[in-house]
Amino acid sequence: MIDNAVRAKAIALYDRYTHETLDRRSFMAELTRLAGSAAAANALLLSIAADPAVAAIVPPDDKRLVLRKGPYEIDGGSMTGYFAKPANVARKLGAIMVIHENRGLNAHTEDVARRLALAGFFVVAPDFLSASGGTPADEDKAREMIGKLDYKQVIAQGVATIQRLKTLENTNGKAGTVGFCWGGAMVNQVALAAGKQLDAGVSYYGPAPAPAEAVRIQSPLLLQYAGNDGRVNATGAPWTEALKKAGKRVESFTYPGVEHAFNNDTSSARYNKAAADLAWDRTLAFFTRYLA
Known part of the structure; x- marks a missing residue:
């Protein structure tokens, strides 16, 4: 039986492996010692x-939704995206781009897209590894590929996707984005680059930009942090303070005692249902306010 103190140290070690420079051999040696x-x-x-075998909250064959995975055009190029929208809805919908973690576009991210669609939005989850051949099944390989991406290009693809969403016939001209971990960081970066084109952004435990960049933000932001996530919170707190000081529309919440990636229900040690449910309710209320 692994006690909580050991588990917490193991999570911190895993974060060093997946988000910093610790190689797998050193990680496994230290984890074995621990x-x-x-x-x-x-x-x-x-x-x-994360366990890809964990059942989705919204099944991929849910008849309440219209779903498609395939290419879409942006700026003369194309990306693969997972599209979800509610079935049998005549009104125009607010649109949301879901930005995946550093594991790429996997089944969990697709599940998040379906959850948002059930809440009444037109949703796309782009695969930001599209130009590299798409997200592989091997998560370590996906992280390696993401580490090699041109981040200026990724941000430009995000902005272009927002622009496309705003012009679709079945959307209402408003578009927001939500991202998790790596994707949470990208939400902030897309907000900086998109300016007024972005109508709302929600970042879950994403490393934040330099506080000096806060004056450039023009869209409302909802920032959600994990209490035990010192690495991200060291950037998140100054970012939140700078946004407030600059008079930006920002809401920020830190959930005490929970781990980085607390929303990811496919990781049993990290997932915290109470925090995830509260953060999700806040996310839906935020998007309803600015995108409906």
Whole structure:
């Protein structure tokens, strides 16, 4: 039985591996030392890492939705996107771009897109690894590929996707974005680049830009942080303070005692249902206010 103190240290170690420069061999050696044996380390890793076999909250064959995965055109090029919208809705909808974690466009991100569609939005989750051949099944490979991306190009693709969403026949001319971890960081960057073209942004535990950039933000932002996420919070607190000082429309919440990626229900050690539900309710209320 792994106690909470060991689990917390293992999560911090895993974050160093997945978000910083710790290589897999060193990570597994340190995790084995922490857990006491190779078998215990592997069991601990399974509880921390995302499990693609976990059942989706909204099933991928939900008849209440219209779903499609395929290419869409932006600026003379194309990306792969997962599209979701409610079925049998005649009114024009606010649009949302979902930006994935550093694992790429996986089943969990697609599930998040379906949840937003059920709430009454037109949703696309782009695969920002499209130009590299698309998101691979191997999460370590996906993280490696994301580390090699041209971030200026990624931000430009995000802005172009927002622009496209605003012009679709079945959308109402308003578009927002939500992102998680790597995607949460990209929400802030897209907001900086898009200016008034972005109508709302929600960032979940995303590393923040330099506080001096806050004066450039023109869209309302909702920032959500995990209490135990010191790495991200070290940037998030100054960013929030700078946005408020600059008179920007910002709401910021930190959920005490929860881990980075607390919204990801495919990771049993990280997921916190109470915090995830509260953050989700705030997300839907925010998008309804600015996109409906």
